[in-house]
Amino acid sequence: MNRIKCIVSYDGSKFHGFQVQNKLRTVQGEIQKAIHNICKDEEIVIHASGRTDAKVHGRKQVFHFDTKRDMPEKQWKRAINHFLPNDIYILDSFLVDDDFHSRYSATKKEYHYLLSMNEYSPFETNYIYQYGKSLDIKAMKEAAKIFIGEHNFASFCAIDPYGNTIRTLYHLDIIEKNGIVTFKLIGNGFRRYMVRHIVGGLIQVGAHRIDKAKLEELLESKGEKKCLFKAKPQGLYLHEVFYE
Amino acid sequence: MNRIKCIVSYDGSKFHGFQVQNKLRTVQGEIQKAIHNICKDEEIVIHASGRTDAKVHGRKQVFHFDTKRDMPEKQWKRAINHFLPNDIYILDSFLVDDDFHSRYSATKKEYHYLLSMNEYSPFETNYIYQYGKSLDIKAMKEAAKIFIGEHNFASFCAIDPYGNTIRTLYHLDIIEKNGIVTFKLIGNGFRRYMVRHIVGGLIQVGAHRIDKAKLEELLESKGEKKCLFKAKPQGLYLHEVFYE
Incomplete structure (x- = not known):
């Protein structure tokens, strides 16, 4: 498994907050949908440094996820951005150690x-x-x-x-x-x-x-x-x- | 009749342009709806200095309209803003001469x-x-x-x-x-x-x-x-x- 860390920027205006909620448009939901296009055979859940509420913005929010998929670390940025809506943008992506955790390591x-x-x-x-x-x-x-x-x-x-x-x-x-x-x-x-x-x-x-x-x-x-x-x-x- | 000139600012992102179009959200449509709340017995049509296309913004766009309603000129600003959505805002309002025309006098x-x-x-x-x-x-x-x-x-x-x-x-x-x-x-x-x-x-x-x-x-x-x-x-x- 590879652990990928991403730095993400988002305009919170049109989201019901960060965390996934049934049927509502959320930042986490949109990012997971984008990643699903790249890792179709995996059920990927992202872990953020913390939630943000509805209408709150993120400039350099951090999340990580684990995947079987091998890719050069910087290519994750480009691949995920390709599938994201225009109010979310991955600024950078890194391959990190298994002991890194977006929330607990902050x-x-x-x-x-x-x-x-x-x-x-x-x-x-x-x-x-x-x-x-x-x-x-x-x-x-x-x-x-x-x-x-x-x-x-x-x-x-x-x-x-x-x-x-x-x-x-x-x-x-x-x-x-x-x-x-x-x-x-x-x-x-x-x-x-x-x-x-x-x-x-x-x-x-x-x-x-x-x-x-x-x-x-x-x-x-x-x-x-x-x-x-x-x-x-x-x-x-x-x-x-x-x-x- | 009184001729009122207004200076208006709008974020064009969520509009199908300035000019009224059947059933679509337009800047002119929203402004006319707001004015209708103030001049309920009149069918008021506003005249702008020109149209702007969908997604184009206005910083100091100008429009005028005629009304029977008497009000101190600066009160029009406050009254119309009260009924406008948050992506349109009247910056100023004036009582002007009948020969002023937002488009032809520009x-x-x-x-x-x-x-x-x-x-x-x-x-x-x-x-x-x-x-x-x-x-x-x-x-x-x-x-x-x-x-x-x-x-x-x-x-x-x-x-x-x-x-x-x-x-x-x-x-x-x-x-x-x-x-x-x-x-x-x-x-x-x-x-x-x-x-x-x-x-x-x-x-x-x-x-x-x-x-x-x-x-x-x-x-x-x-x-x-x-x-x-x-x-x-x-x-x-x-x-x-x-x-x-």
């Missing part, structure tokens, strides 16, 4: 969230959250500091009483250029909705609806007081997945 | 065509022509000069034996930045497919498949020898319409 992940303070644009609506008002960038940058380091993010992710909600956030940078705000988050892992809740909370600070202390109170309550603000999926990008 | 139009020489991007596929190879920008800039001024563009537009194909092109600039090539054309008017044929011909020059002299020969044949290269609609933007 050490860090980087997410970006894009928000526009400018007037509504019909071209950006699926790609940048059309907030349309000014935000206090300085206040958001100051409040962002509370998330850095190891924390129990229970107040900032989907409710799951059994999950481990402790994660380490290494970076949370906020960059504004021409009215577009980019939130860049790097951490050892992210729970479902975690980026959207953190960004949602920061937007509330930027709009002067809550202050840094209130945000910190939510974080320190470790799930007792939930962050009720969740930024829209359209502005979210799984930017990159890092391995040793 | 003196100049500016079109942009975007092409990428970079690797394929699933995010750009509806917005920038994914050419994916290098082009000789210098050769294209040099060849572009032949189109400047008044010419019979019959070889560079859709076949129409009765139409007047004489137009004046004031500017044709080609700008390259980070592998994205922008063709900017300003003229007193453009026939159907004219921008796409001019850009298509220039791409052939940039790819060294034909030279400037050959392109000039096509232009000077005044329709006898047609330019067979037509750039895809996805990269084309009606950028702006100018009035006195």
Whole structure:
């Protein structure tokens, strides 16, 4: 068996998320269909570094799969792309060791969230959250500091009483250029909705609806007081997945 | 009666062009539906500066319509936007004189065509022509000069034996930045497919498949020898319409 690692970029606009769902159009479903055209006698299941939700984009998402088929590693890129729809594109392909796993070998992940303070644009609506008002960038940058380091993010992710909600956030940078705000988050892992809740909370600070202390109170309550603000999926990008 | 002028921006990806067509989703159809929600007892038809084809985008397209309804001019923008789908957006609205006509009063139009020489991007596929190879920008800039001024563009537009194909092109600039090539054309008017044929011909020059002299020969044949290269609609933007 050969283990193939692929780096994939996708526009999440027209997908019901990454993970296969019966009859719905998903990124995983489309990729598996494409691979099936190449490996017709195998039932291939791909394993991604993690799921992304409906409308969330992938820039350098990673997945792997096992196949009996022998091919030069770079030819997988070309072959799979040939069968993919135009909103998914394999950027690179590698033959990797059997002990590589897209999800378990990942050490860090980087997410970006894009928000526009400018007037509504019909071209950006699926790609940048059309907030349309000014935000206090300085206040958001100051409040962002509370998330850095190891924390129990229970107040900032989907409710799951059994999950481990402790994660380490290494970076949370906020960059504004021409009215577009980019939130860049790097951490050892992210729970479902975690980026959207953190960004949602920061937007509330930027709009002067809550202050840094209130945000910190939510974080320190470790799930007792939930962050009720969740930024829209359209502005979210799984930017990159890092391995040793 | 009041004549209302609107400036509208639309992502052409999911439209069968601008002009109303029975049962198909068009920009004009969606705008008229939105206006019908405001002026329920009137049958309002909008008049645009010109049509755009399927998948072609509008940045500052202009249209006007007549209505009995009285409203402060800027409120039309807000009211129509309220009923529009998210891929169309009114940028501004004005109350204008009865002798203003979106099409007949227009003196100049500016079109942009975007092409990428970079690797394929699933995010750009509806917005920038994914050419994916290098082009000789210098050769294209040099060849572009032949189109400047008044010419019979019959070889560079859709076949129409009765139409007047004489137009004046004031500017044709080609700008390259980070592998994205922008063709900017300003003229007193453009026939159907004219921008796409001019850009298509220039791409052939940039790819060294034909030279400037050959392109000039096509232009000077005044329709006898047609330019067979037509750039895809996805990269084309009606950028702006100018009035006195």
